[in-house]
Amino acid sequence: MLVLDGVVKSFGGNRAVDGVSCSLAPGRITGLIGPNGAGKTTLFNLIAGAHRPTAGRITLDGRDITGLPPHRIFAAGLARTFQIPRPFAAMSVLENVMLAPGGQAGEAFWRNWLAGGSVAAQERQVRESALHWLDFVGLSALAAEPARVLSGGQRKLLELARVMVAQPRLVLLDEPGAGVNPALLDTIVDRIAALHRQGTSFLIIEHNMDLVASLCDPVLVMAQGRLLASGTPGDVLRDPQVVEAYLGATA
Ligand SMILES: Nc1ncnc2c1ncn2[C@@H]1O[C@H](COP(=O)(O)OP(=O)(O)OP(=O)(O)O)[C@@H](O)[C@H]1O
Numbered sequence: 001m002l003v004l005d006g007v008v009k010s011f012g013g014n015r016a017v018d019g020v021s022c023s024l025a026p027g028r029i030t031g032l033i034g035p036n037g038a039g040k041t042t043l044f045n046l047i048a049g050a051h052r053p054t055a056g057r058i059t060l061d062g063r064d065i066t067g068l069p070p071h072r073i074f075a076a077g078l079a080r081t082f083q084i085p086r087p088f089a090a091m092s093v094l095e096n097v098m099l100a101p102g103g104q105a106g107e108a109f110w111r112n113w114l115a116g117g118s119v120a121a122q123e124r125q126v127r128e129s130a131l132h133w134l135d136f137v138g139l140s141a142l143a144a145e146p147a148r149v150l151s152g153g154q155r156k157l158l159e160l161a162r163v164m165v166a167q168p169r170l171v172l173l174d175e176p177g178a179g180v181n182p183a184l185l186d187t188i189v190d191r192i193a194a195l196h197r198q199g200t201s202f203l204i205i206e207h208n209m210d211l212v213a214s215l216c217d218p219v220l221v222m223a224q225g226r227l228l229a230s231g232t233p234g235d236v237l238r239d240p241q242v243v244e245a246y247l248g249a250t251a
Pocket residue numbers: 011014015016034035036037038039040041042043
């Protein structure tokens with residue numbers, strides 16, 4: 001569903017992503033692991049349109065999305081969450097979920113997204129959908145609270161609800177397990193698995209190997225901007241090149 005062909009991103013002389021080619025099959029939860037600075041987040045930024053590739057091509061379901069702005073890529077069915085979610089602290093949890101993604105003027109975005117009807121009817125539709133997804137991630141009881149009361153893990157769940165309102169086919173999650181307490185981590189894993197069963201595909205950057213092993217197959221490994229290995233979680237974690245890349249990065 002997503003194909004990367006020779007994707008490069010240079011920052012000055014530093015090739016943060018150095019010729020990555022791979023394809024993601026639909027219906028999978030693909031993991032993306034690698035030591036700090038390997039280029040994982042930069043690759044996400046390229047796929048989601050936050051950065052323009054220096055070279056290479058990215059296609060989504062056969063459509064060239066290389067260099068498109070984030071809101072166009074989102075509208076094409078690809079959503080992403082951030083490593084450190086920053087909800088609008090003073091707005092309610094529900095209002096945060098109702099916000100249009102990608103810095104769009106909310107009203108105009110949803111008007112294009114939804115078919116016909118009055119503005120009031122459309123707002124009702126977005127609100128109902130937001131409430132549904134809040135319930136799905138277990139945050140309904142906090143809908144009216146300001147987002148500032150949410151813990152790190154709850155903010156991750158809020159982000160998940162927020163992207164699901166537009167029903168993307170492929171979701172990029174940047175470290176869903178980072179800074180999340182063990183009880184909420186189980187909820188996050190369970191919700192991702194449920195969305196996967198309902199047909200959503202995922203690409204997940206994660207350092208928590210338990211999370212990777214329980215959700216992801218296949219797993220892609222990046223090191224120094226390049227794709228180093230891919231396979232089942234068991235295979236890649238046993239791969240001597242992968243072990244060396246991690247040890248080298250911490251040496
Ligand atoms: N906007 C930028 N300008 C300059 N250099 C950047 C920029 N973004 C990333 N880099 C560099 O690109 C390289 C890859 O960084 P990136 O954040 O993609 O790695 P990562 O694999 O996501 O790491 P982590 O696991 O620590 O999040 C690093 O050397 C980083 O310093």
